[in-house]
Amino acid sequence: MDIKVPEQRIALVTGANRGIGLEICRQLAQEAIHTILTSRDQAKGQTARQELVEEGLDVGYHPLDVTEPESVQHLVAHLQQKYGRLDILVNNAGIAIDRGTGVLHTGLDTLRQTMETNLYGPLRLCQALVPLMKRQKYGRIVNLSSSMGQLSTMRSEAPSYRISKTALNALTRILATYLEGTDILVNSMCPGWVRTDMGGSNAPRSVKEGADTAVWLATLPEGGPTGGFFRDRKAIPW
Numbered sequence: 122m123d124i125k126v127p128e129q130r131i132a133l134v135t136g137a138n139r140g141i142g143l144e145i146c147r148q149l150a151q152e153a154i155h156t157i158l159t160s161r162d163q164a165k166g167q168t169a170r171q172e173l174v175e176e177g178l179d180v181g182y183h184p185l186d187v188t189e190p191e192s193v194q195h196l197v198a199h200l201q202q203k204y205g206r207l208d209i210l211v212n213n214a215g216i217a218i219d220r221g222t223g224v225l226h227t228g229l230d231t232l233r234q235t236m237e238t239n240l241y242g243p244l245r246l247c248q249a250l251v252p253l254m255k256r257q258k259y260g261r262i263v264n265l266s267s268s269m270g271q272l273s274t275m276r277s278e279a280p281s282y283r284i285s286k287t288a289l290n291a292l293t294r295i296l297a298t299y300l301e302g303t304d305i306l307v308n309s310m311c312p313g314w315v316r317t318d319m320g321g322s323n324a325p326r327s328v329k330e331g332a333d334t335a336v337w338l339a340t341l342p343e344g345g346p347t348g349g350f351f352r353d354r355k356a357i358p359w
């Protein structure tokens with residue numbers, strides 16, 4: 122099969138105006154990958170991009186709300202027109218809105234809202250962007266999951282968040298199976314407990330540590346793992 126890594130890779134990171142997503146952009150751009158930082162709030166996204174540009178990094182920007190089909194369509198049109206392809210997709214955008222809630226009390230609306238961002242968003246982006254990757258016979262997809270979605274250690278609080286991450290892991294497996302035999306590799310990762318708005322100030326890990334495995338998976342060589350779940354560059358149980 123005619124597979125090769127393009128000379129200048131193009132990466133896209135969702136929910137990248139702050140937290141782990143912003144750091145993933147930084148680390149990808151440090152690898153000389155042209156990285157498109159996306160955010161649902163344009164002003165916040167542009168400010169974040171400017172921060173990276175001032176560090177001398179090659180970072181573009183495009184607005185993207187992963188829950189809005191039209192927003193995804195605009196993004197795809199932009200990618201087609203400006204680059205004609207996409208090499209790396211990092212599904213980072215996520216929400217955790219039912220922490221401290223028990224399974225008998227979580228609202229179905231809360232679950233729906235969580236699934237919109239944490240599962241349907243990544244699925245929508247994969248459906249829109251995998252065709253571009255298939256055309257060029259190359260792609261790396263990284264889904265930001267969580268140990269809270271692991272069935273092997275499942276607990277009861279934050280059920281909506283947990284269900285969404287377990288389902289995201291299922292999407293990773295399904296898509297990786299669908300793409301078997303191609304050089305489009307799809308993996309889930311857990312960043313660990315990271316100091317961000319979501320993780321809080323007591324978390325032990327820096328964003329730099331949290332982003333590392335995502336960037337490693339985004340830059341895997343041909344023949345690298347696919348359909349896996351990783352933390353600290355090591356496979357972990359589902």
Ligand code: NAP
Pocket residue numbers: 135136137138139140141142160161162165185186187188212213214215216238265266267268311312313314315316317318319320321324
């Ligand atoms: P964060 O600081 O809360 O940042 C989340 C990002 O997602 C923000 O940029 C937010 O944008 C964006 N976002 C939310 N909804 C969106 C939407 N509909 N469209 C586009 N962007 C949207 O979270 P984080 O700690 O960096 O987490 C990043 C990922 O890692 C998440 O998927 C999370 O579940 C996962 N994770 C985090 C930890 C941790 O300890 N921090 C642990 C395990 C897994 P706004 O600024 O507009 O809200």
